[in-house]
Amino acid sequence: MTNDQEPSLDELIQKLDELVIWFESDDFQIDQATERYQQAKAILGEIERGIDEIEQTFTVVND
Amino acid sequence: MEIPKFSVSDFLAIVNQSLETAFGVIDIEGEVSSFKVNHQKYVFFDLKDDDGLVGCFMMAWQLRLPIEDGMRVVVRAVPKVTQWGKFSLTVQAIRPVGEGSLKKSFDLLKEKLTKEGVFDEARKRTLPERPIRAAVISSTQAAGYADFVKIANERLGGTHFDVYHTRVQGEGAADEIILALEKCNQVAEPYEVVVIIRGGGSQEDLATFNDEKLVRSIAGSRSPVLTGIGHETDETLVDFVADIRASTPSNAAQILLPDRQTVLAEVKSRYASIDRVVHQAITTKRMVARQGFERCQTALRQRIDAIKRQLADRRQLLQSFNPESVLERGYALVRGKVEVGQDIEITTRVHIIQAEVKQYDKRSRTIIG
Secondary structure, three states: OOOOOOOOHHHHHHHHHHHHHHHHOOOOOHHHHHHHHHHHHHHHHHHHHHHHHOOOEEEEOOO | OOOOOOOHHHHHHHHHHHHHHHOOOEEEEEEEEEEEEEOOOEEEEEEEOOOOEEEEEEEHHHOOOOOOOOOEEEEEEEEEEOOOOOEEEEEEEEEEOHHHHHHHHHHHHHHHHHHHOOOOHHHOOOOOOOOOEEEEEEOOOOHHHHHHHHHHHHOOOOOEEEEEEOOOOOOOHHHHHHHHHHHHHHOOOOOOEEEEEEOOOOOOHHHHHHOHHHHHHHHOOOOOEEEEEOOOOOOOHHHHHOOEEEOOHHHHHHHHOOOHHHHHHHHHHHHHHHHHHHHHHHHHHHHHHHHHHHHHHHHHHHHHHHHHHHHHHHHHHHHHHOHHHHHHOOOOEEEOOOOOOOEEEEEOOOOEEEEEOOOOOOOOOOOOO
16 A cells, blocks of 8 residues: 555555644744645645555455 | 175265265255253254154364254254164254244344343444444345445445455355455455445345354454344344444444435535634624724714814803993993093993993992902
């Protein structure tokens, strides 16, 4: 499902969750909000692409 | 013609040889009667129809389903004459036939396994939310497998399936599935789930999934088992023992894998909370800034008002010092030297009077206050 360079769908969702937590926490600062917002938007785009494109694989192990 | 003469044992051997040549292994259908198990090892029963009866023998471990008198069955057997001269069938396999017998056998085994706790809910395990690695046991040539694959590909991707192809009906199918399940449980890295599926069929077609040995094999599986057997209304014993039961192979794929759009909607709702937080933060900041500005405005206005009042006071004070305001109150301003015969100028509110001093007296001053 993943190669060494591209994060997996789970990893992307986790990154998005971390950003959401930052936005909802007391650490939120409006000065950093723009950059992190753009990061979240980019991650969401990757997740959407991943959900659309990723497929199952079937291997018959015997005949 | 010479009539052949044999010893008893030779004769029995020739008879058995003839039977083997003539029949080999055969299937015989009939009704069970006088069923008994001796020493928990040896099974004896008669197989009969309206016009005949034949004795049967088998080992107890060969019984894959409960059998009792009155059930209609098909036995796969080898006919032979015992050394005591008794004709019987040595049974290799037995299976109930007909809806009634199949149902009876099903009910008997279900009751037995229920009493043993094989179907207890406490034994059931949950499935992973999004499996990465799973096994499928099914016939890759069957419609049920095709349905599963079709639905699986419509759901969220990223799962790898190892497929173990087996027969899913007929004699020997249960053993193939058991063997596949054993292989699944022997892999170094356990599967997160094993899926056993087959499409719809008759009760006889689905009988494989009521096999006691298969049921027990599933109960002992290291990985959780998800079954999807037959149509929605079909019920087999493997469904009862499975950790999770789906109604059909398609439903198994739906249970196992999340819907793509549902996952996407959940992710988007997480992202939407960022929008709300940012919007709220901006609104709050804007409100704080506006409040600060309004306080500035108020303070400034107050200062200006105070200054205006101060200016008004000073203007009033200055005005009071203005000689014209004294004249307005009816006083007069006299200019000149106060000596008899001197000219003086008298300014009133209305006139400027030129006058001469005729006489003057010093007055005594009274200080009020």
